[in-house]
Amino acid sequence: MKKLMTALLFAALLGGAVTGCSSGSGAVSATESKTETAKSSEKAATTASEKASETEKSEAAGDVTIWYYWETEGHQKALNHIIEEFNGSQKEVKVQAKYVPFADFKKQLSIGASADELPDLVILDNPDHASYAAMGIFADLTGRFDVSTYYPGPVNSCTLDGKLYGVPFGSNCLLLFYNEDMLKAAGCKVPTTWDELLTTAKACTTGQVSGFAHCSLQNEEGTFNFLPWVWSTGATSYEINSEGGIKALTMVKSLVDSGAMTKEAINWTQGDTMNQFISGNLAMMINGTWQVPTMRQEAPDLKWNVAPIPMDKKQASGLGGENYAVIKGGNEEGAVKFLKYATSEETCLYMMNAMGYISSDSVIAKKQFKGDPVYDAFVEEMQYANARGPLPEWPDISDAISLAFNEVMTDTSTPEEAAAKAQAVIDGIIKK
Template sequence: MKKKAALLMVMAVMTSSMAAGGVTALADDSGDKTTISFWHYMSSDKEGKYVQEAVDEFNAAQDEIFVEAQYLPREELMKQYTIGVVSGELPDVGMVDNPDHNSYASMGVFEDITDLYTSSDDQNFLEGSIGSCYYEEKLYGVPWGNNCLGLFYNTAMLEEAGIEVPTTWSELEAACEKLTTDTCKGMAISAIGNEEGTFQYMPWLLSAGGSVDELGSDASKESMTYLYSLIEKGYISKECINWTQADAEKQFASGQAAMMINGPWQFAGLSEDAPDLEYGVAKMPKADDGDYASILGGENLGICTGANVDAAWTFISWITSKEKSQEICKSIGRFSPRADVDAQQMFADDPLNSVFAEIMPDAQSRGPSPDWPEISAAIYTAQQEVFTGQKDVDTAMNDAQATVDALK
């Protein structure tokens, strides 16, 4: 019997060890100040440094509120929100990826701040950016920073091959053909089975005239057919289905890809990984009979349920104010979501960022929809099915449309 009990215990420990550990709150060492916590996913070695600097500045500038900033990897942070809704352990201020904001708002992670916002005298956010913070016509946060996708190219490789920077899909294909060698692929993309894969696919879909609501349409299918043809011909590595955007950056930095699709937040990484690499940035090539398109990425800040709302709002409105937003966004490779910050002027002396500043107005947002995670899953699954040859383009895209239709 004893043996039985002991065994059951062992079994129970094993089966229950799947449960994840929680994050314990940091100790408060701020004296009389009100302490609020701020969780973000700006990784601590690159962007995180600048976030901490801004927080330190806020803490020094006044003596009522002390902000404790805490970095968590994106996936971990999202899991903490979900767990926090049930356990009640949420930060005061939290960062969220903008397509996910709706889902977490519907889950009850964030406080409704509609009244605080409408009664404030600072409402100068870009419509597309603040739009992602609304759920059922109530406001659950404000935008923190924006980004979008463009084409990075290795200047030396393009010169050697004697080609211009491609602007259309046929030019891109021709360029890839010339640039692909035994040791170097024409282009690197991320087609991984998560939000990043969907994010990277969206510009192709939009440029061809396709849309999320009509994944089964001819235009939508055309974009998938085109991308798959680049993989089939060996211009893009098949391994892209396991690559994150950071992995694509590593390929480009190490000279294993002559071009890549990526965003302005990679500048910091590129200068670290390949300080001598000469590269340029351009708009993503457009479909031969389509328009330039890009996708809006970025993060929002929200006040979490049960937080110290007043203190949190003081901090948020400070850090998203015109002056601060401009300063932080510039250092972390984001574009300010504020209408009163002129990105073109801000990056006038920066040839790489100014290209992205030009792309930004064309960038379309994902959602907003509380069902976005499922829509996104339908898109990246279709992409993976096609790229691995499990389904042909027609079947995969029709199936994806059926999944999206079922959500309505």
């Protein structure tokens, strides 16, 4: 008996070792997070009655909590600014925002969903929108919000089975950024085709400077930056093992093999890539609209410009951006009220300009950035920007794609092998 008891206690302690002790470190172990999920759902169950009264109270007070993941200070300030204005303008609804790091954002939403502890409004990455809508945590906004003037791409990303589960916050897309001085020194023009990109990038590569790079992380960020190559050949995101898909992978391979694109990019976020560019370590990069304010502020003397991403058969770019989504069962009324304020023309213009976003509302977008050639190029590119998904299983597809170009970049597979492997995963998902 004693032995058994000790054994049980030990098992429990061991469980503690597996699940605990790293809460201070920011990154949380998988098992621990799951324990947390279980713990909080347990808490939710045992204190259900308490919680119910709490929710009632907060609804009476009209609190709305927002989760967002922008790490850029300017973005946070702009959001807080409009929240303060909104809170000051009326007494019924009080909004507050909470920053959740991008790396933890999906996890927190999943945990919150299973534990029934979610905010009232989230601002999330648009390729993930369909997954959470499928999960059933977003309120149906069909008929409650007018999106008729919005661009179709962003609206599509909020739509699942014909119902509107969110409102586009703002959009961005990708372009080729180039360092004017470096291109001039190498005697090159701005590349427009893949071959030109390859020769220009090689010509600009010197000891410290890499000719070209884009974020190539093995995650959604990397997929976002890689997909324009595929789309440019005419293939879709679901056709990696096609002539076009293989051609795109081969293109990246020749960029890396010739030394024109640094391999380090597989460890660079889009922010890292931008920092390398403004530090003068990169002659060209692919990056997005939202980097422009930071680049102008951090490197006012750097001479750079943007151009369409060099193309194969047709011009293509990636559509990025965030969506608002109202959580089902939260303070839906309060959240919608704030949404209407935040998307009203004046507020929206302020936020889009401060954050370097293009409004998803075409009426507002046309009034933005009058005469700013860099932003005008982005607005122009919006019509060539393709959306990822929308598909609840998009994360799995994205993982297969990012694995494929990582394999090719690190020389662990040939483009053909990598494409075939990715295609097997993709087919397993979309042909179900």
